[in-house]
Amino acid sequence: MRDAETPPIAASADKVPYVIASALRTLDVLRAFARPPHRLGLAEVTVRLGLERNQAYRSLKTLEAAGFLVATDDARFELGPAAAGLGTAAMRFHATSVIDVAGPLLDHLSTETRETVHLFVLRGDRAVCVDRRESPQSVRLVSILGRSLPLHAGAVPKAMLAWLPDGQQRALLEQLDELPVFTERTYRDADALTTELAAIRERGHSYSDEDFDASARGVGAPIFDASGAVVAGVSVGGPSYRIDDATLERFAALVRGAAHDISRRLAQHAVDPIPALVARS
Numbered sequence: 001m002r003d004a005e006t007p008p009i010a011a012s013a014d015k016v017p018y019v020i021a022s023a024l025r026t027l028d029v030l031r032a033f034a035r036p037p038h039r040l041g042l043a044e045v046t047v048r049l050g051l052e053r054n055q056a057y058r059s060l061k062t063l064e065a066a067g068f069l070v071a072t073d074d075a076r077f078e079l080g081p082a083a084a085g086l087g088t089a090a091m092r093f094h095a096t097s098v099i100d101v102a103g104p105l106l107d108h109l110s111t112e113t114r115e116t117v118h119l120f121v122l123r124g125d126r127a128v129c130v131d132r133r134e135s136p137q138s139v140r141l142v143s144i145l146g147r148s149l150p151l152h153a154g155a156v157p158k159a160m161l162a163w164l165p166d167g168q169q170r171a172l173l174e175q176l177d178e179l180p181v182f183t184e185r186t187y188r189d190a191d192a193l194t195t196e197l198a199a200i201r202e203r204g205h206s207y208s209d210e211d212f213d214a215s216a217r218g219v220g221a222p223i224f225d226a227s228g229a230v231v232a233g234v235s236v237g238g239p240s241y242r243i244d245d246a247t248l249e250r251f252a253a254l255v256r257g258a259a260h261d262i263s264r265r266l267a268q269h270a271v272d273p274i275p276a277l278v279a280r281s
Contacts, residue, residue, distance in 0.1 A: 025051070026059040030068055033079050036125065036150075037178045041076040084146045098223065098232050099131050101265045105258040106133050106234070112254055115218075115238035116141040120156040122231055123148070125172055127157040141216055141237050150179050152193060153186045155208035155220030156233035162200040163222050163230035169197070185211040205252045205259075210240060217243040219252045221259035226267040234259050 032040060032048050040048070045056045060077055063069040067082035102119050109117045110133035119131040127150075132143045151161040151172060161169060173190040180186075187193040200206040205221040218237020222230045236251045237243070243251070 022059075025055060026062055029056065029059040030063055030083070033069070033077070033083075034124075036175055039072060039076050039078045041074075044076075079148075084144075084148070098262070098266065102131065102223075102232075102234065102258075102262045105261055106131060109133070109234070109236055109254055109258050110135075113236045113238075113251055115236050115243070115251070116143055118143055118156060118220075118235045118237070120149075120160070120233050120235070122160050122233075125151060125168070127151060127154070127160055127233065135238060137238075137242075139239055139242075141213070141218075141239070149212075152176060152179050153182050153208070154212040155206050155218040155235040155237060156222075157212075157220075158197070158208070159200060159206040159220040159222045159233045159235075160230050162197040162206065163224075182212045183210055183214040185209065185214075187211065203252075205256050207248065207252075208235075208237060215240050217248060219248055219255050221252075221255045223259050223266070224263045231266075232262070234262065 028049055029045055029051075032045060042053065042057055042060065045051065045060065046053050049056065051059075060069060064071060064077065064080070067080050068086075069077040069083070070080040072078055098121060099119065106117050106119060114135060114137060116135045117133040118129055120127040121130050122128075126148045129143060129145055129147045129149075132145065134140060134143065149157050151157040151164075161172065164172070173194060176188065176190050176193065181188060187196065205219050208216070208218045208220065210217065216237055217240045218235050220233050220235035223232035223234060225231045234255055236255055
């Protein structure tokens with residue numbers, strides 16, 4: 001049976017002139033990867049979308065050939081570089097306000113820390129990188145514009161998760177065992193992560209201490225819109241060998257200050273930086 005939470009865009013294709021039904025069906029398959037666990041096999045796609053096995057397979061292989069999906073080692077598929085590129089363009093278009101407001105503050109963070117600076121926006125249950133300032137140092141974090149990350153690991157993702165409405169936060173915690181494990185320090189226990197989220201809210205920032213990248217440390221803070229909802233986040237990070245505890249604390253103060261200033265400027269402009277993309281409970 002088709003998954004009721006994934007309404008088809010191809011359902012009425014036969015009634016619409018000039019519409020290619022097979023193309024709409026393939027786009028249906030692509031949309032299925034927008035929901036957790038974001039990695040699906042042929043059998044999972046057929047069940048989720050109610051398609052015939054041959055139809056689903058042809059759509060998957062078409063999307064793979066176009067770069068929108070890539071095959072994984074366990075015979076599943078996940079979003080590929082073409083999807084990331086399209087997502088980046090869409091997110092940057094909708095996040096123009098927050099990018100414009102944050103720009104000077106990202107420059108300042110980069111100058112003050114000489115480490116990599118990231119700006120993420122919240123899209124549903126993912127954090128998407130929409131801007132960055134790379135470290136001028138030869139050994140540095142490598143960042144990818146448009147990269148979409150789950151919210152249970154990394155500096156900004158956890159900062160966003162800490163300020164999500166209770167219902168959204170609880171839903172993600174219930175799916176924790178389905179989310180990727182990046183390093184041995186990635187949270188796998190919902191109770192432990194819940195405790196950490198409370199600590200993040202108490203101190204106003206989050207740490208990434210090798211929980212996303214086994215050789216990196218960083219700090220992130222949330223950015224809020226005029227209504228007080230978390231919509232974005234900013235972080236600074238670098239190689240673990242270069243960022244000791246004292247350096248991490250200095251970065252934390254700078255990142256909190258930048259996030260506060262970006263939030264204040266967004267409120268002054270009275271704009272929603274990412275309209276229609278921020279899920280609210």
